[in-house]
Amino acid sequence: MKETADAVVIGGGINGCSIAYELANHGVKRVVLLERRHIAGGPTGRSSGVIRQHYTIETLARMAFDSLRVFQNFGEIYGGSAGFVQVGDVFLVEQKEAESLRTTVTMHQRIGIRSSVLTPDELRQLDPLLDTSEVACGAYEPDGGYADPALAANSICDAARAHGVAVKQRCPVVGLTVERGQIKCVKTTEGEIATETVVNVAGPWGSEIAAFVGVEIPITPSRHPVVLLQRPPRWRHPTPVWVDLINAAYFKPEGATKVLVGSIRSEEGHIRADTETYSQSPSYDEIASYSDSIMKRFPVMSEGLAQGGWAGLYDVTPDWQPVIDHIPDVKGFYCAVGFSGHGFKLGPAVGTIMGELILEGSCKTYDISPFRYERFREGRLTRTGYEHGILG
Ligand SMILES: Cc1cc2nc3c(=O)[nH]c(=O)nc-3n(C[C@H](O)[C@H](O)[C@H](O)COP(=O)(O)OP(=O)(O)OC[C@H]3O[C@@H](n4cnc5c(N)ncnc54)[C@H](O)[C@@H]3O)c2cc1C
Incomplete structure (x- = not known):
């Protein structure tokens, strides 16, 4: 039957x-x-499992806000673990996007998200090794972080x-x-x-x-690599997840010794990948260019060490x-x-x-x-x- x-x-x-x-x-x-x-x-x-609430679309911000509460109380709700680590997250923008960021943070505060706009000096207090060149301001969410997907x-x-x-x-x-x-x-x-x-x-x-x-x-299936780097001994203090809109990259700490680097460039989303045969490792050029992007924000990473990475698929709509x-x-x-x-x-x-x-x-x-x-x-x-x- x-x-x-x-x-x-x-x-x-x-x-x-x-x-x-x-x-x-x-x-x-x-x-x-x-x-x-x-x-x-x-x-x-x-x-990469980054958990942030910083969205400009209010529905997404509300969904992320509610979901974050679930990740924070995961064991009680589902049992088991999501491996959530609350390190906070920061969005960095230059002058031309400063107004959008401020409007977004105001919307977030209205719906109950803990978020604030920080000056470059205040951002350096979150991590003294941050290079704030071209940064007009940042949005800081203390509740964000990352989980194990x-x-x-x-x-x-x-x-x-x-x-x-x-x-x-x-x-x-x-x-x-x-x-x-x-x-x-x-x-x-x-x-x-x-x-x-x-x-x-x-x-x-x-x-x-x-x-x-x-x-x-x-839906365009597109390939997206991430690169794992060892942080040098000088950068082993806690640091949040950084999303750098200026250089179109994000940096996610992995414990005290590593950092994962990914890209937020839209162009890559329109290149169709073969879902069965795409390359699942970053190329030498990708490792070099992702290393460059983190060195712009954290020059200390010139002492970092590439430790490989992987690539996965996005399901990108128009x-x-x-x-x-x-x-x-x-x-x-x-x-x-x-x-x-x-x-x-x-x-x-x-x-x-x-x-x-x-x-x-x-x-x-x-x-x-x-x-x-x-x-x-x-x-x-x-x-x-x-x-x-x-x-x-
Ligand atoms: C490198 C990378 C980094 C990312 N970083 C982040 C991040 O930091 N934060 C964030 O929020 N999101 C991130 N994402 C995106 C996020 O991972 C995805 O949006 C999310 O995991 C999608 O989950 P899903 O359940 O919708 O689908 P998927 O995880 O895509 O699962 C779909 C499943 O359907 C199965 N399937 C397909 N065809 C069939 C079939 N015919 N029959 C049965 N099963 C089928 C597949 O095997 C697959 O397991 C990232 C994605 C990648 C690749």
Whole structure:
């Protein structure tokens, strides 16, 4: 007999695990989570895991604010650990973006985020080794930091299992069946599952899953390296996560001895990568250029030592914002895809949104209009306050 489910979630990254958990936690009986590799085996497992609330789009700031509370109290909510380390985070801008930063911080303070605008002198008090050349000001969030994405996703997945979710790994979805506009069946390499509710959370493969039901979602899978460097003995004191809009880079401390460097350049998001064969290591040139970018902000890193790194995929949409929506053309087909390199920290809130969409028919907690599926068809892309789309 064909297996049946009340809901099938496709994709075992942070967002798929969070959605499956949320549905089961709200009483949905037969939830199946399908993952073609293993939990966090896609971009989630390669994420830098930076957790910040600094977004110019208010909905994203609210989602990040709520999700951060979850990461801070992770063990009580899900059990297990997310490996959250609260070191604070700082956004650095030059004069031309100072006004956007101030407006953003005012919005954050209104919604309850602890954030303040600091002068270059005040920024140097956070870390005396910071070079503030060209920096007009910075936004400091003491509550930000970073987590361990693979650990977080697996912990949420364990919590979902404990609530009755059937988790099937090494179980790729190979097709979907629709009858008279209603989703009816998920086809996998292990057999078929009859269901009237499917949630596509397949990240860079999200447009392939949507194509099974004739729905087009513009996602460019693009490759993004990160480089790991050893900090010299002179720079072993605590330091926050730094996001340098001027040099389009971010620096995330890893314990007291290492720092991870990534890029926030938008251009890279439009270069299509082959999701199966892309190079998973940084090249020599990438290591050299990322080392240069941290040396501009922290000249002490001229004494640093490259220790390798890795590369992962972003699922980039034309406006760098996700689609979180019920797809109007196909009843029972929901999508949460296209997180464009900034979707780890939002995981808990994405679960809340999808739970409300599926169980109540609309999202009451957040204004999710920036993530509407139809915006691409209508040519009404979501706008952000900075030139780097990933910052949202
Ligand atoms: C290098 C890098 C650094 C990043 N840094 C940050 C950061 O600092 N902060 C932040 O918030 N975000 C960051 N991100 C982005 C963040 O990691 C992602 O947005 C987030 O993890 C996406 O989670 P997801 O659950 O939506 O999807 P994914 O993690 O993409 O998971 C999708 C899953 O679907 C599975 N799948 C695909 N096709 C099928 C199929 N046919 N059948 C079954 N399963 C399928 C895949 O195997 C995959 O596991 C970074 C990403 C990368 C690559």
